[in-house]
Amino acid sequence: MPRQPRPTPVQRTAEILSLDPAGAYHRLVLRAEDSAASVSPGHFAALAIGGRDSAMLLRRAFSIHRADPAAGTIELVFAEHGRGTRALAGHRPGDTVDLIAPLGTPFPLPDGPVGAVLVGGGYGSAPLFALAERILDRGGRVGFVLGAATADRLFGVGLARSLTRHVAVVTDDGSYGARGRVTEPLAAMIRELGATEVHSCGPMPMLKAVTGIATAEGARSHTAVEEAMACGIGICMTCVLPVVGKDGVTRFLRSCTSGPVFDGARVRWDDAGTLPPDLEGADAMHPGRESAR
Structure with a gap:
């Protein structure tokens, strides 16, 4: 599967158009006309938080959930983990942030139809829905395996089901879907679809385990790391x-x-x-x- 051409990242002051809760997470929509048209699934954005006088010197990196070139917007999904993300969650529509996007190497896109299973852990699923749409647009087949510790930490179950009937959902505590880990239904999903590609995003131990199963089933594993x-x-x-x-x-x-x-x-x-x-x-x-x- 060919890699996509690397776009030139753009740094800009981006207006926050909306910031809404999404289960245990936040969904952030930014006005970013210069960047939206260049985004491919798997790209990420880096935000400077707190302004020039802030002690938070480092940017925060977030996977891009989706981009709308027509509207000139980029959507991010994030969890509150520390001081920076708590500060970001306290913003309001009309506020601005310093944005650099798109960054990184995205998921490879097929030239033609393929079967692919997309595996997301928690809000790691965020970039996978736009990827599924690209695969479907090329005549391919997709299935999702989505997992999280608890029901409120799942992201995008409804989105997945709007794209395909092949959706498996698991939670560690069994509060939604089956009790277990994403690795448990994965092999069966690969076989059901005849998938040759497995795309995943989530914690590193999950990516390691997903890669092992994909390889054993004869599928190639493309992993978006959360480093x-x-x-x-x-x-x-x-x-x-x-x-x-x-x-x-x-x-x-x-x-x-x-x-x-x-x-x-x-x-x-x-x-x-x-x-x-x-x-x-x-x-x-x-x-x-x-x-x-």
């Missing part, structure tokens, strides 16, 4: 993951530029957050280790 990003533009190197290249060599790749969408089979999930000894350049990063050169 913390400090700059969002590839400068700071805080969001690196160990990824095996086509040449078999493991390198650190930046989630904000090479990702957030990666071929899940090439990510070394168990080594995330570590410095693998066989990583290219690891000798120089391990003081006292004798170089292999």
